Amino acid sequence: MFGELTNGRYVTLARSDLSRLLFERIKDTTEIIFGNEIVGLEEKSDGVRVRLKHGGERKFDLVVGADGLHSGVRRLAFGPQHQFEKKLGYAVAAFEVEGYRPRDEDVYLMYGRPGRMVGRFTLHRNRTLFLFVFVVDSDPLPTALKMQQEMLREKYEDGGWECPRILEELGRTDELYFDSVSQIRMNGWSKGRVALTGDAAFCVSLLAGQGSALAMISAYVLAGELLKADGRHQEAFLKYEASLRDYIQTKQQGAARFATALAPRTQLGLLFRNLVTNAFVIPGLARLVIGKEITDAVQLPDYHWQSSVI
Incomplete structure (x- = not known):
């Protein structure tokens, strides 16, 4: 496309x-x-x-x-x-891991539930990036890494597909992008x-x-x-x-x-x-x-x- x-x-x-x-x-x-x-x-x-x-x-x-x-x-x-700032009602989070499997080259995969999405796509050097997009109704968002990880677990713990494994990888990362979806x-x-x-x-x-x-x-x-x-x-x-x-x-x-x-x-x-x-x-x-x-x-x-x- x-x-x-x-x-x-x-x-x-x-x-x-x-x-x-x-x-x-x-x-x-x-x-x-x-x-x-x-x-x-x-x-x-x-x-x-x-x-x-x-x-x-x-x-x-x-x-x-x-x-x-x-x-x-x-x-x-x-x-x-x-x-x-105009907030669009969503938050976004992203992190990378090395060696994740399965690995679908040049394919962007999305798993969706109402108000929640997690995506997976490949990067070079055997790395994979995960992207979370979810509805937020409260402000401000957490700024501490542990609180951000906990918020993502609460949002996706009942998810199917690869969500349990992705959340396991999330717990091992110390570099997490986490922010509101906003325009200026x-x-x-x-x-x-x-x-x-x-x-x-x-x-x-x-x-x-x-x-x-x-x-x-x-x-x-x-x-x-x-x-x-x-x-x-x-x-x-x-x-x-x-x-x-x-x-x-x-x-x-x-x-x-x-x-x-x-x-x-x-x-x-x-x-x-x-x-x-x-x-x-x-x-x-x-x-x-x-x-x-x-x-x-x-x-x-x-x-x-x-x-x-x-």
């Missing part, structure tokens, strides 16, 4: 591998600081004073927040997260000399599966507009947002529907979801039903990059 929607160009790339490739590309030309974070911003007429958690203060012409759903830069420059919706992605990209500006939710692609698209357009504006950052910020606002809104609308499809709340909803999914083997049907949400129709500008800029 995804091959059809992308005209045969569908490929899966782990985010860690993508990060490594990008890092290797820029490490010799860009100052990179690990193990630190921005804890204070003070805008001046000629720049932004940035206070770092481990390393005093620095001054920069511009600050771009690319720090995800729980962006610290967004909180410092625009306000607390709850002003911009903002009226503007910039303020003064501070701008946001990717999930920090417009998180479509993890379940949409396009966070890395949208982050790179937004970073590309922002960098290109800054190059064109020749230092007029306010002009560049406005054009950056104008170029992508409608495109991102379409992605967010599709992602909200996709979350419901992954873990329908009722047995009837599950049956309908399975019927639709199975029907996607009919040529052309997937493109007609979900093609707009999955495929990228955006035409990125050619900013005529100079080799010295890259």
